[in-house]
Amino acid sequence: MSIQLQDDLAHIDRILEEVKNRSLDFLSQLNELPTYAADQQTDPDALAANGLGTQGSLALFQRKYRKLMVASPGPRYWGFVTGGATPASIAGDWLTTVFDQNTQGTKGAGDISAIVEKETIRLLSQLLDLPEEFNGGFVTGATMSNFTGLAVGRQWAGKKLGIDISRTGMSSEIIVMAATPHSSVIKSLSMLGFGSGNLFKINALPGREAMDIADLEAKLMASNDKPVIVNCSAGTVNTVDFDDIAAIVALKKKYDFWLHIDAAFGGFAACSPAHSHLLAGWEQADSITIDCHKWMNVPYDSAVIFVRKQHDRLQVETFQNTNAPYLGDPSENFSYLNFLPENSRRFRALPAWFGLVAYGKSGYQWIIENSIARANELGQYITGSGTFELAAPVRLNVVIFRLRDADRTTAFLDRLNKSGNVFMTPTTLDGKSCVRAAFVNYRTSANDIVIATREMEAAYDFVLNR
Ligand SMILES: *Cc1c(COP(=O)(O)O)cnc(C)c1O
Secondary structure, eight states: OOHHHHHHHHTHHHHHHHHHHHHHHHHHHTTTSOSSOSOOOOOOOOOOSSOOHHHHHHHHHHHHTGGGOOOTTSTTBOSTTOOOOOHHHHHHHHHHHHHOOOOOBSSSSSOOHHHHHHHHHHHHHHHTTOOTTEEEEEESSHHHHHHHHHHHHHHHHHHHTTOOHHHHOOOTTOEEEESSOOHHHHHHHHHTTSOGGGEEEOOBOTTSSSBOHHHHHHHHHTTTTOOEEEEEEBSOTTTOOBOOHHHHHHHHHHHOOEEEEEOTTGGGGGGOTTTGGGGTTGGGOSEEEEESSSTTOOOSSOEEEEEEGGGHHHHHHHHOOSSSOOOSOTTTTOBGGGTSSOSSOOOTHHHHHHHHHHHHHHHHHHHHHHHHHHHHHHHHHHHTOSSEEESSOOOSSEEEEEESSGGGHHHHHHHHHHTSSOBOEEEEETTEEEEEEEOOOTTOOHHHHHHHHHHHHHHHHHHHHO
């Protein structure tokens, strides 16, 4: 063993103590740390012949890179759909690294962390009020979750054509329909061989991002018995619009398509009795995407794919890691290795398990309703302001707005983000530049809305007077 490695191993207690102190440093400053790194200069180092050891590396990291660590897990980082990390999920994530399990099967190979993963899926199903009719597993994010759900849908569609796509390759006969899919769905169409240019667009309702169900039905009728996958949005990122899932499920009885629901963050509406109706019927889906590193406040990277248990053979055909044809019942000798894209897998369920066990139903209800309340506060401020206007109603936890003085929207957002006190993202809606603020972090309080609106006014004054 090298000197540095020997020394590190002998002093692991001191190293972990220092990591703990650095962590506390960051976490205790998180409410005030900048949401934007103004100085992004770094000088690359060459690989040393002899390493610095962990203490030396910690010192170098502190000097070089710590300043680049923005408060994205903090209370005023509202860009994209960025969650945070609760104490319980941080605890789970640390232990995941320490235990370093390769989470695959529930039997046999020594490591049985997959049993905990299956239990975590059951707990998550209970949180989201999903029936036990789904298999679930952890993947890195909603992108991979959408990929996995659509991949099993592809295998299902192949069966309708009399082919086994996992063995013989892709068919161009399969139609994927959606109204306002997330960009990662389009990326998945590219990765899966459908072609990102081959999405069959369903019209959205006037002034909305949700699917026009009459248009969906007309297009299903016209699909001439070609197999169809319908990708449904349960929470679009711009206006958090929900497709009418109950109406889509009713059509499923008539037209027999694969229904994939991208509920990356919108699925957590299930935790709020006042909003769970948005998901009515979703338990009839074939596959469902849920992100854990967004509204569940589990650290990156973590998401779940749910697929109906009745499709387990299709799922194993798609992801089995042997060249032998699948034999027997997939629920026996279960292995995630044959269910999901990855082979070696991090014990990714553990941070989510800790969160679910630590906070329970009421804890998550509080997180979800707190975010919704904060979004409504910002929405009310904007409605009452002479400077800004809402671009869409606040339906859940995202506020999309623009300046009345539309030409200054980009300069305003640039100035606002560089304040380092709040972060939002640019977007376009109906071809117009807009700003989005997404509320998903459990730390965000009413006072953060006050701080942010003050910064918004200051940023607008700045661009006006320049
Ligand atoms: C964020 C998001 C995705 C992509 O998720 P990643 O976790 O970034 O891979 C997909 N769909 C929706 C609706 C999202 O909000």
